Amino acid sequence: MKHITPRRNALWLAIALALCLISAIGASLVQTAGGHVAVKDLRWETSSGETLSALLFKPDTATADDKAPAIVVSHGWWNNREMQDANYVELARRGYVVVSIDMYGHGNSEPLANADIPVNGTGMYDAVTLVADLPYVDTDRIGVTGHSNGARAANYSVVADNEAPTPLISSVLLVDNEAFYADADGAYTNIYGGRDVGLVADQYDEFFFRSYDENGVALTAPRDFVGTPNAQSFLNFGADPATAGETREAGQFYTESVDGTDARRILYTPAQTHPWGPFSKQTTSDVIAYFDATLGAPEAIDPAAQVWQWKEFFNALGLVGFGIFLVAFARALLVTRAFAGLRRNELPEATPQTRTGLVWFWASMVVSALISGVTYVALSQNEAIGSLAFNSVPSLFPQGAVFFIALWAAINGGAALLIMAVSWFAIGRKSGIDLRAGGMLPGWRRFFQAILLGLVVVVAAFGIVAVVDYFFTTDFRIWVLAVKWFTPDKIPLALLVLPFFLLYFFANSLAVNVFNRFTLGGREWINTAVLALFNALAPIVLVVVQYTTFFASGELVPGFGGIYSIWLFPVIVILAVAAVVSRKLYRATGNPYLGGFIMAATVSLVSVTNTLTVTG
Template identity: 65%
Template sequence: MTRRTFRRNSFWLALSLVLMLVSSIGASLVQTVGGSVAVEDMRWEAASGREMSALLFKPAAVSAEDPRPAIVVSHGWWNNREMQDANYVELARRGYVVLSIDMYGHGNSDPLPAGQEAVGGTGMYDAVKLIADLPYVDPSRIGVTGHSNGARAANFSVALDNQAETPLIASVLLVDNDPVYVDDAGAFTNIYGSRDTGVIQAQYDEFFFRSYDAEGNALTPPREYLSTPNAQSFLHFGQDPSEATDVREAGQVYTQDVDGADAMRVVWSLPQTHPWSTISSTAVGHLVDFFDESLGAPNPLAAGDQNWQLKEVLTTFGLIGFGIFLVAFTRALLATRAFAGVRVSEPIAAVANTRRGLVWFWGGLVVTAVFSILSYVLLSQAEWAGAIAFGSVNLIAPGVPWFIGIWAAINGVAGLVIMIVSYLLFGRRSGQDLRAVGVLPGWRRFGLGVALALTTTVAAFGIVFVLDYFFKTDFRFWVIAVKAFNPEMIGYSLIVLPLFLVYFIANSVAINSFNRFTLRGREWVNTALLALFNSLGPIVLVVAQYTTFFITGETIDGFGGIFSIWLFPVVVILAVAAVISRKIYRETNNPYIAGFLNAAIVTIISVTNSLVMTY
């Protein structure tokens, strides 16, 4: 590494640290409302006997003499408590006491026993019991809200609250999940009683808000939800809609006397997808309006007065800083005695490709992209793969990382086959030297490379843990999150790591040892193309899914919505992984360093943002 390169790398390393620090400080200032809201990372043994994890937001003005309304908020399946940041930031700004939970099996809460999802309301009702006992909370004004399966947890909690000697829940807001419409006999019912209850409904919801015939076939798409008997019964407080005298509309608050108390019902129908509701300012606006109407905001603000977006921008900066750190810190370690043996004095020059070489290059890219599409679709339709993904098969580690890891490994093996064929039919005849391009680096350099990747991984997550300890924030944008985690997640990660190693090592070798050259005289054009094609398969699937959804009102037949949602972070991760791989290779001529590093980081991200079930 030349002195100039060292100075340049020192700048990027310093920038990455500054981005992560500024991200954490700034995000903390937003979620604490400039220091006027205390944030506590809570762990406690709940009434169900399991340990729960949550973030408690306590405005400075609250006291036993001035108790405030409180709201328990929950993420959806395969997520964690920080996924509700838009809601808890805005609710805390308005003076509510807020508890953002990790449902059982998620984040830092205890694993979820299979078949026991309703226990403790999947954790939500256990959290309600805790918050009701806080001396600065008004127990008569407690609300619950959750997104997707967090809304299902709210439904579970209402059922438990109905059985309680002293009910605790005063209002319920369900986001992107159906209310309970009928009783065990199939008759329309009102399980919510006199509680204020609202629904935020995505018109392009991948899972909910359909009506079905006796055979289970969908009769209406979610964008027609308001016309269904289910929606009309909910807005008529459980009345059979055939007996109703009016048709009720979205966005209108309806009130009725129920058991001697005024209750309200409302449905907001929004032209967006299921996962978008977690990052929708419109949805957040309806949420704060609902609880202001139901519980009374101690510090009322207009629905459009929102600044959670600033936290999202800041945590995105942290995510970018984390990615830069992976490259810059790895490069910095090359200047140390321990890892000097990995460093090369000058990177191998990237030369212009030949016409025949370009045919192999473009042909390989197209084949791998098509294969990634077909293999993912076929895997999504395989019953055994679905059983793994959705947790009905016990593989110890979380199911979704297994599913994505299997897909990754299949593509890694396919990539290896393509590289072997390319070498035998083209590379060897063209004089390709496997040692010179790093495919055969020697055992010492290989081992040092693995140690270097491990050191960078530990250092990167060490920073995440330190900043989480002081500022209670992570690095995230929407569905991509790098966060602190419980120690057992390391064991889960080691179980599925081999699957990701197969892919990312093969991918790094392909990108650097087989496909590195200049296009139009510039290497960065080649890098950009490889980053694009790394993600092209997932991009095509996502675009095809949502183009079909928006045109027809339904997702592609046989390709469930959850499978396209899982690809959202994959699109970004695969593109970034290609760039990280190339940057590290240029300084080491060793494709295995980035292969191990990318595999380790992606595995940890996947495992710590999923659902752990026990059997």
């Protein structure tokens, strides 16, 4: 069979490194506005006594003699500071000083106990007090905004600001989370006082912007939010909508005098889903227009003139380069003395499957996809598992969301092993499948040699991420799939879930390469593509069903919470890529455990660095 020669593999390795370098340089040029915005990676102990992580963006036009407005921005739950890159790129290049925080428990900020997470606006208000002390910030023009639970952080920051001797926040924009409409007694109120406040309410938000009857039954869908009492009270500055006397509309500023200050309110209702907010040109335009109107941009640039998409493009190039590096570097190390024993110069050609074999193949693919989908939904509906996933009960796993995905992966890994066992005893022995020759039984020496090679590859790959982070303050990502550098405390968290992911990716690599490697239509790559598709098929179907239902009816699939379908977005890509990575490494080594370990270790690190950590 045709093998990748060392020279050709060296070319792929060079391409991978070039993509990572181009990604770092390009993303850095975009986020620094071509060198006119200084980017600083901050970690400091706040007045709350906790360590907060943030990115500071200082335009060169912001000086002690010409102070600039400042905006603190925040990501949502289970995310990190880089998820606000559309906002910080666009706001900073318009002359705003911007601080993008890792909320407590997220990214590189210190984890807290669940009950303590809201402290000082989940860290946002600690960042507000920081920027207020910067000599180049106009303290009369400080704004806050956040997506989802970042908007909740903004609400908590307003509460903290109301109690401060000298309030600092003058403008608030809440993106994809509710405003505070009522007091503890249920009476409509205005906690925002004379501040300017905007609210972005997606028409297809999975979580918010519904109205309910006294029994908790939804009366209106998010797309009808503007007509609800909550929305009308918000636009009428906390007045009871029954007596306000005016029905107000979305997309328009309303001004009233509050405590002697002309305050403004506005509601935006883009036709998009909740997780699309941080990646939306429309919402980014609304953010820019809102702060231009309420704080005043030092540099007037049309809100529609956006360049952050180029940063996403360069970040995505790095993600592709990272993936290529995992394969190319592993193959490159096969020529070294330490790992030469893993190299297979002759791997049996993939051949067409028999008719009986094809029936078993397609049946096993369908059964595997059904098990994957059914178990995911079942876990999402299990109350005990849900309590662990949302860290609402004490647990050995401080990252509930990662535990949920890892547990689901392990269940499907076990199911795959069972399916392979049945297949082996039913037709595998008769059709001549040799488990030892196929690599399932490589011997302990070759097994641990593959694990060591995989460890070297993963360490080297994340070493590239570390270099990019240190010199360029960027990482590799596309939307909700991110490979970023991390603090050392993430390593034990990754080791905690690694066994779950090892069970799945070892089993998956065995299925892909030992039991299901043959040609389709005369081509092995077609077989690889089919396996990649079926790896991701169940998540794809669940997402399609969820959003088809949502867009048609305005409500989600009953019993299948929106967060569970959102968690599947990166999983779809990861599962499809896993089949390709394991197949390419198997072709070079005949060892299915190398690709399985690399995928399991990488996914473990990616998972624990992009979520919420709760202590106790």
